[in-house]
Amino acid sequence: xxxxxxxxxxxxxxxxxxxxxxxxxxxxxxxxxxxxxxxxxxxxxxxxxxxxxxxxxxxxxxxxxxxxxxxxxxxxxxxxxxxxxxxxxxxxxxxxxxxxxxxxxxxxxxxxxxxxxxxxxxxxxxxxxxxxxxxxxxxxxxxxxxxxxxxxxxxxxxxxxxxxxxxxxxxxxxxxxxxxxxxxxxxxxxxxxxxxxxxxxxxxxxxxxxxxxxxxxxxxxxxxxxxxxxxxxxxxxxxxxxxxxxxxxxxxxxxxxxxxxxxxxxxxxxxxxxxxxxxxxxxxxxxxxxxxxxxxxxxxxxxxxxxxxxxxxxxxxxxxxxxxxxxxxxxxxxxxxxxxxxxxxxxxxxxxxxxxxxxxxxxxxxxxxxxxxxxxxxxxxxxxxxxxxxxxxxxxxxxxxxxxxxxxxxxxxxxxxxxxxxxxxxxxxxxxxxxxxxxxxxxxxxxxxxxxxxxxxxxxxxxxxxxxxxxxxxxxxxxxxxxxxxxxxxxxxxxxxxxxxxxxxxxxxxxxxxxxxxxxxxxxxxxxxxxxxxxxxxxxxxxxxxxxxxxxxxxxxxxxxxxxxxxxxxxxxxxxxxxxxxxxxxxxxxxxxxxxxxxxxxxxxxxxxxxxxxxxxxxxxxxxxxxxxxxxxxxxxxxxxxxxxxxxxxxxxxxxxxxxxxx
Numbered sequence: 123x124x125x126x127x128x129x130x131x132x133x134x135x136x137x138x139x140x141x142x143x144x145x146x147x148x149x150x151x152x153x154x155x156x157x158x159x160x161x162x163x164x165x166x167x168x169x170x171x172x173x174x175x176x177x178x179x180x181x182x183x184x185x186x187x188x189x190x191x192x193x194x195x196x197x198x199x200x201x202x203x204x205x206x207x208x209x210x211x212x213x214x215x216x217x218x219x220x221x222x223x224x225x226x227x228x229x230x231x232x233x234x235x236x237x238x239x240x241x242x243x244x245x246x247x248x249x250x251x252x253x254x255x256x257x258x259x260x261x262x263x264x265x266x267x268x269x270x271x272x273x274x275x276x277x278x279x280x281x282x283x284x285x286x287x288x289x290x291x292x293x294x295x296x297x298x299x300x301x302x303x304x305x306x307x308x309x310x311x312x313x314x315x316x317x318x319x320x321x322x323x324x325x326x327x328x329x330x331x332x333x334x335x336x337x338x339x340x341x342x343x344x345x346x347x348x349x350x351x352x353x354x355x356x357x358x359x360x361x362x363x364x365x366x367x368x369x370x371x372x373x374x375x376x377x378x379x380x381x382x383x384x385x386x387x388x389x390x391x392x393x394x395x396x397x398x399x400x401x402x403x404x405x406x407x408x409x410x411x412x413x414x415x416x417x418x419x420x421x422x423x424x425x426x427x428x429x430x431x432x433x434x435x436x437x438x439x440x441x442x443x444x445x446x447x448x449x450x451x452x453x454x455x456x457x458x459x460x461x462x463x464x465x466x467x468x469x470x471x472x473x474x475x476x477x478x479x480x481x482x483x484x485x486x487x488x489x490x491x492x493x494x495x496x497x498x499x500x501x502x503x504x505x506x507x508x509x510x511x512x513x514x515x516x517x518x519x520x521x522x523x524x525x526x527x528x529x530x531x532x533x534x535x536x537x538x539x540x541x542x543x544x545x546x547x548x549x550x551x552x553x554x555x556x557x558x559x560x561x562x563x564x565x566x567x568x569x570x571x572x573x574x575x576x577x578x579x580x581x582x583x584x585x586x587x588x589x590x591x592x593x594x595x596x597x598x599x600x601x602x603x604x605x606x607x608x609x610x611x612x613x614x615x616x617x618x619x620x621x622x623x624x625x626x627x628x629x630x631x632x633x634x635x636x637x638x639x640x641x642x643x644x645x646x647x648x649x650x651x652x653x654x655x656x657x658x659x660x661x662x663x664x665x666x667x668x669x670x671x672x673x674x675x676x677x678x679x680x681x682x683x684x685x686x687x688x689x690x691x692x693x694x695x696x697x698x699x700x701x702x703x704x705x706x707x708x709x710x711x712x713x714x715x716x717x718x719x720x721x722x723x724x725x726x727x728x729x730x731x732x733x734x735x736x737x738x739x740x741x742x743x744x745x746x747x748x749x750x751x752x753x754x755x756x757x758x759x760x761x762x763x764x765x766x767x768x769x770x771x772x773x774x775x776x777x778x779x780x781x782x783x784x785x
Contacts, residue, residue, distance in 0.1 A: 148218045148241045149206040151252040155239075156204045156222065164188045172242045172253040178267075179256075191261060191271055195430055196229040216243050218252075229273075230428040230443035235263050262442060268435045271442075278424030280374065281450030283386060283414060285459040286485075286678060292386050292415065295375035297348050297502060298357065298368040304333055305340035306365035317363050321356060322347045323505025348373055350498035374408070376497040378459055381466035383494035384522040385457070385625075387413020388501040411500075412522075414453075417625060424450035454678035456485035464785050465490045465761075468778040473764035474744075475523040476778075477656045481663040481750060481758040483682035484672040489625070489656065493519040527628045527652035528762065531731030532591045532713075532772075533746040534647030536699060537661055538599055539584060540691045541611030547602040550698060553581035554595055561594040563601065563638065570639050572597040572646075588702045591713045591728060593646045600645025605635050608644065612651075614690045615661050615671065622686060623656065624676040630657045647729060659760040662748055664691040665700055665725075666755040700725050700752055707749070714747060717776035719783050723753045726779075728772035743767040747775035749783070759783070 151170065158167045164185040168176070171184075179187075192200075204222040211218055218241055225234040240255040258265045265271070283292040300322065307314045315333075319326045324347060338344055348371050349356060360366050374389050376382060389408040392400070396409055403409065409423075410416035427447030432440045458478075465476045469492035478488040495512055504512075512520055542548035560571040574593045578586060587595035600608055612632045613619070621627045633650025635641045643649035653661070656674055663672040673686035691699070703725035706712040713728040726749035733742045745766035750758035759782060763774045 146251050148211055148243075148252040149220065152204060152220050152222075152239060152241055152254070153206060155254055156202050159202045160200060162188070162192065162200065170254055171256045173244060174242075175254065175256040187258075188261065194273065195271070197226050199225070199227045201225045217241065217255075228430060228443050230430045230445045233262075233430070233443045237263055262432065264432050264440050264442070266435065270433045272431050272433050272439070274429040274431065276427030276429075276447040278426050278447050279449040280389070280408075280424065281418075281422040282452045283418070283422070284452060284454045285457045285462075286455065286487075287458065287460075288454070289459045290377050291382055291455065291457070291459060292374065292376055294372060295377075296370050297350055297373040297375065297498075299345045299348050299371035300357075300360055300366065300368055301343045301345045302329075302333065302365050303341065303343055303367060304338065304365070308364065310364065314363055314365055318346060318360070318366060321359055322349070323507060343367060343369060345369075345371075348502045350375075350496070350502060352379065352496060352498050374501050376501070378463055379498060380494040380496050381463045381490065382459075383413075383497050384491040384524065385413055385462070385489050386497065387411060387415040388497035389415050390501060390503075414455075414625065418453055421453060422450040424448050455676055456480075456487065456678055456680075457489065457676070458487045461782075462488040462490060464488075465759075465782050466492060466494070468781050469493070469763070471517070472774075473517050473523070474762050474775075474778075475655050476759065476761040476782075477524060477659050478757060478759045478782075479656075479659050479663075479674055480756050481659075481666045481672065482755055484660070484663070484674045484684060485682060486656070486674055486676045487757070489524050489676075491521070491523040491525075493517050495519050523762075524655050525625065525627050527630055527654050527657075528744060529649075529651060529731040529733065530647040530653045530658055531729030531744065531746050532593070532596075532647055533658060533727050533729035533748050533760070534651060534653075535588060535591065535596050535645075535729075536665070536703065536727055537612070537615055538596050538603075538608075538645045539588065539699065540664075540695065541608060541614075542599045542603050543584075543695050544611065544692060545603060545607050547604075547607070548584060548599050550584050553583045554587075554598055555581045556594050561597070563598075563642070567639055572642060585698075585702045585705070588727070589705050589709060589712050591706075596646040597642035598645075600641050601638065603645075605641050608632075608641065609635065614687060616657060616687055617651075617653075621654065621657055622673055624680070627654045627656060630654055647731060655760050655762060658746075658748065659758055660686070662750060662758060662760070665696055665703070666750065666758075669693050669696055703727055704752060713772065714749070714776050716773060717747065717749065717780045719780060722783060723751060724749050724783075725752045726750060728776060730766070730771040741767070743771060745770075745772040745775040747772055747779050749779050757783075 155167060155170050168181045168184045202222060202224050204220060219238050221238050223236045241252040242255055243250055244253050258267050279294060282290055285291055315326050315329050319329055329346060332346060333344055376386060388411055390411045392403055392407050392409045397403055397405060410419040425448040428445045430442040432442060434440065461478055465478060465488045471493050474492050476490045477486065479486050499508065559577055560573050562571045572594050576590050578590055582592055582595050609632050617630050617632045620629055630653040633644060635644055640649045644651045660671060660674050664670055669689050669691040670685045671687035671690050673684040675682060707714045707718050707724045707726050714726055726747060729746035731744045743766050745763045748760045759779050761775050761779050766774045
């Protein structure tokens with residue numbers, strides 16, 4: 123019995139040992155290799171290479187070569203496929219081959235190939251197994267050991283931004299590249315480098331490093347910095363320096379300069395932070411920094427053409443993958459470049475903003491913020507001194523005013539009138555009589571009083587209230603309308619909702635109106651009410667579209683004449699409101715009488731918004747004017763000038779609009 127038990131145990135151990143020593147199948151070994159390859163575990167792949175293969179390449183070089191190639195070519199979605207044979211292989215052979223296929227996505231598109239792997243049986247550590255006979259053709263079949271992989275980039279041309287007439291607002295054009303010819307410095311190196319450094323805002327060390335680059339020869343033109351042809355004074359000073367010359371270079375240019383600075387913006391070198399947020403860009407690329415250059419970045423940028431090739435030992439090249447260049451899209455705006463420039467020029471550097479729209483179609487013809495900056499200078503890299511001037515200028519030229527919201531003042535009154543007429547709180551015949559320039563509802567307001575500019579010396583109805591711009595009438599009207607109905611009415615005009623526009627514009631706000639005084643002030647455009655200039659212009663379009671508020675558009679491709687808000691003003695009130703607003707300009711007692719243009723029938727409304735902490739204080743004032751042609755309604759202008767407290771209030775805005783229309 124004991125002998126039988128021992129025999130059984132020996133037999134069992136023999137079977138176990140035989141099983142443990144069972145030689146791996148080659149297809150299993152290659153399946154393991156393929157799995158590691160798909161996972162890009164190059165260290166573990168190397169362990170499965172044959173002895174001959176390891177003699178040709180070290181583990182470090184093996185890993186480095188795969189990692190670098192896959193990294194440089196931005197390889198993604200690697201799929202190595204191997205289908206093991208259905209029948210078992212003959213393991214008596216010393217070598218065996220298996221077909222496999224490889225697919226991958228690269229920065230130049232898809233790369234795929236089929237190849238064959240040979241496995242060799244080797245004994246290591248007294249065990250036999252199968253190992254891969256590897257060479258560089260496993261990376262790409264065309265790649266031999268001494269070959270190199272190269273990448274060529276064909277940069278995409280950035281798309282143009284055009285105005286409605288096809289005139290260029292942003293394009294790739296010609297600038298000046300300022301450079302130095304070393305041999306022409308003739309012993310005055312220190313002096314020349316110092317002068318150029320000061321004028322171009324580049325350190326002396328950087329200029330010296332550029333001049334001492336390995337490729338530079340004494341008679342070479344060495345580029346230092348690109349400058350805009352607009353900088354005539356700077357260029358004149360540079361050319362007065364011996365050895366300084368220029369040559370034409372390619373760069374983004376903005377033909378309308380400052381007038382489109384805030385609207386179009388500019389491009390600049392991509393930062394590390396932007397690079398992280400924008401995959402697909404390179405460290406030497408430019409990207410939109412402000413304005414439509416930033417808003418339209420994805421449409422304008424295009425796609426660079428890329429060629430991945432193998433450079434053979436004999437100097438010939440073999441293409442692995444190629445992606446054709448795709449230039450950026452040209453985008454046409456509804457803006458009229460000439461009108462944009464005229465509107466901007468009328469500010470003469472004063473702070474303010476303006477828009478001109480076609481009130482029937484919603485097309486934006488001009489969108490201006492003043493003062494502005496010259497994008498032709500910023501795009502090429504402004505000096506520290508130039509940035510300092512922009513940042514410290516008290517008029518704040520870097521502030522984009524047209525995208526922001528402001529208290530509208532009395533240009534709000536036609537909106538209040540429309541809301542009051544709609545819910546029956548006011549009508550055209552009802553009058554209000556208040557003696558003097560100040561009024562309050564009752565003593566609960568304490569010392570606070572609503573003030574008006576002119577005492578009408580008698581009863582005031584809605585028409586006169588618009589004609590004289592009577593704050594007291596509209597404060598009283600807002601109280602009669604009531605907080606809930608007034609806010610509801612403002613929402614019908616698009617307040618407190620995202621403005622539907624192709625350029626990011628701040629949301630116009632109704633404000634809390636949590637006190638009677640705030641509600642009363644809101645009725646004439648003070649309180650906490652704020653509007654953007656483009657929303658304000660849009661809010662007047664119901665007067666020319668049978669009560670419908672038209673959606674403003676900025677791109678030529680957008681549908682024209684879309685109704686954003688239907689029936690915000692009752693049709694029967696439109697004609698009466700237009701008649702009253704015509705008197706504001708045509709009647710000698712109207713607040714905009716000085717803005718009438720001979721032979722040009724106009725209606726409109728003035729406004730002065732006071733910005734102060736408390737009543738009785740002397741604060742800053744912004745002057746507004748909205749005007750439109752009543753007989754041929756193809757143009758509506760809304761304009762605001764800041765700081766008019768010492769220049770006649772809204773008259774400053776009226777005169778600018780008049781000048782634009784006369785031109």
